[in-house]
Amino acid sequence: MAQLRFNRDFDPRYGxxxxxxxxxxRITCQNxxxxxxxxxxxxxxxxxxxxxxxxxPEDNRHLAxxxxxxxxxxxxxxLISHTHIDHSxxxxxxxxxxxxxxxxxxxxxxxxxxxxxxxxxxxxxxxHAYEPDQELLDSDQLEIDGLLIEVVATPGHTIxxxxxxxxxxxxxxxxxxxxAWSTSVVAPPDGSMGHYMASIDRLLERAEGHYxxxxxxxxxxxxxxxxxxxxxxxxxxxxVIGRLRAGDTHIxxxxxxxxxxxxxxxxxxxxxxxxxxxxxxxxxGVVATSGPxxxxxxxxxxx
Numbered sequence: 103m104a105q106l107r108f109n110r111d112f113d114p115r116y117g118x119x120x121x122x123x124x125x126x127x128r129i130t131c132q133n134x135x136x137x138x139x140x141x142x143x144x145x146x147x148x149x150x151x152x153x154x155x156x157x158x159p160e161d162n163r164h165l166a167x168x169x170x171x172x173x174x175x176x177x178x179x180x181l182i183s184h185t186h187i188d189h190s191x192x193x194x195x196x197x198x199x200x201x202x203x204x205x206x207x208x209x210x211x212x213x214x215x216x217x218x219x220x221x222x223x224x225x226x227x228x229x230h231a232y233e234p235d236q237e238l239l240d241s242d243q244l245e246i247d248g249l250l251i252e253v254v255a256t257p258g259h260t261i262x263x264x265x266x267x268x269x270x271x272x273x274x275x276x277x278x279x280x281x282a283w284s285t286s287v288v289a290p291p292d293g294s295m296g297h298y299m300a301s302i303d304r305l306l307e308r309a310e311g312h313y314x315x316x317x318x319x320x321x322x323x324x325x326x327x328x329x330x331x332x333x334x335x336x337x338x339x340x341x342v343i344g345r346l347r348a349g350d351t352h353i354x355x356x357x358x359x360x361x362x363x364x365x366x367x368x369x370x371x372x373x374x375x376x377x378x379x380x381x382x383x384x385x386x387g388v389v390a391t392s393g394p395x396x397x398x399x400x401x402x403x404x405x
Contacts, residue, residue, distance in 0.1 A: 106330030109282045112319040114140040119171035122314060123273060125149045125249060129171060131164040133188055136368055139283050139317040142188045145275060146171060148247035153179040155266060155275055156316055157192035165195055178246055182206025183277030183316065184263040185229040203235040207262040215381050215395060216291030224289040224374055238264060256305065258298025259286045267310050274310035283318035285334060289374035295382040302332050342379045343403065351400040353377060373397060
């Protein structure tokens with residue numbers, strides 16, 4: 103089984119635009135948290151003209167740093183990977199400053215299985231005001247300053263999540279789908295574990311091996327890491343099944359046992375991860391519930 107090794111060695115260099123590859127700059131917003139690590143990475147793609155990927159949250163200092171880094175260059179596109187409030191809200195003010203079109207994911211939506219689920223703190227972090235000028239679809243392409251950018255749909259972390267590849271450079275921007283410092287939260291109602299696992303397989307089929315995630319540092323051996331990430335998620339699924347066999351019937355019991363070594367501040371997010379696994383297991387007929395798949399339902403194995 104591939105082993106997942108996290109790398110938390112990262113210098114955000116707040117207030118600076120850091121060149122991380124030819125024609126690629128990273129600007130890290132000073133919005134650290136247990137879920138954002140040191141903050142959200144915004145990327146400027148291009149040299150003579152640029153695309154701005156994931157401008158970030160509403161933050162005056164970050165906007166000023168982005169505008170300083172852009173200088174007198176033309177902004178040809180503002181690209182949005184997904185609609186969490188640490189990624190998309192600043193796009194509107196950046197557009198007002200640059201008149202660039204907003205291209206990106208679909209507006210916020212829910213996974214079908216959780217259409218009627220009450221809002222939780224994770225969904226409350228969604229940018230419900232986001233509306234792109236053009237919604238990008240899988241395999242769409244843009245050209246910025248001679249760089250071919252290909253859209254890669256990677257639903258899972260959110261159902262509308264996109265990654266962006268530079269196939270000719272062997273680079274990929276996986277946003278929150280793959281990060282070197284931690285696993286991604288897959289939290290219903292807008293997250294889906296089944297889609298997330300399928301998206302990992304999708305990236306494993308692609309050639310790009312050098313990733314620039316939206317939080318933390320880069321990944322230079324991305325396929326090996328993806329194999330470890332896939333194995334980790336499969337081990338979590340095994341743990342959920344193990345807790346059901348041990349007699350746990352409700353999500354809080356499972357979280358207390360599976361995530362005993364995780365900061366309790368993150369147990370709310372962990373409960374949503376477990377729910378995502380249970381929904382996937384339910385859709386495959388492995389698990390039955392006392393009613394609709396939810397945080398409050400009771401669960402049992404079907405065999």
